[in-house]
Amino acid sequence: MGEVKLHGFWYSPFALRVKWSLKLKGIEYENIEEDRFNKTPQLLQYNPVYKRIPVLVHAGKPISESMLIIEYIDQVWPQHPLLPSHPYHRALARFWVKYSDDLTEGVRALYRSKNVEERKKAIEDIWEHLRVVEDQCFGKENKFFGGESVNVVDLAFGSIIKYITVLEDIFEEQILEAQKFPRLYSWFNIFKSEPIIAEILPDQDQMVAFLTPRREQILASS
Secondary structure (H helix, E strand, C coil), X not given: CCCEEEEECCCCHHHHHHHXXXXXXXXXXXXXXXXXXCCCHHHHHHCCCCCCCCEEEECCEEEECHHHHHHHHHHHCCCCCCCCCCHHHHHHHHHHHHXXXXXXXXXXXXXXXXXXXXXXXXXXXXXXXHHHHHXXXXXXXXXXXXXXXXXXXXXXXXXXXXHHHHHHHHHCCCCCCCCCCHHHHHHHHHHHHCHHHHHCCXXXXXXXXXXXHHHHHHHHHC
């Protein structure tokens, strides 16, 4: 099927989505760890428009943007489908993937917050998005968003919520509260315990240790 390479950052939720997809499909690939401040010439060549990760290179052809990469992977390697086959359910999955990306705005605002007021506003924005997911996505007794197996919506929300739990430790704040979001909280614990998901889930303490000083650098330079 051709050589597969992935350019990414180990701590990126967007690269993590792609890694999970490749692992679920059983696809061997070469992981190329990029440096945000010193990107490789290959990355800049493969993604000249946005100049960012993740970039999947398959048989020498680059694809960028995490969810486009996952859709490509799902079409090329049909085992363990990640998107529903029915057009309506596929459209719904894409809708919720887009909503998970909307959630990143609040997460980014929290990470860059400079004071208590900004932090509170960012957390309230995250809560507002999580409440919609709690109320709209768990009407049935499904194990995952895709039913009994992990699908693209699980990967989208799982990668972002993992990042939220890291911010919980950095700010010593409870965001994904079991009392506020019981079904979402339960789903995430089941999701992250899946062997393939857990195998490449970034270490919590390492992420906190890496992102805390980096956040301080960003605030100092702003």
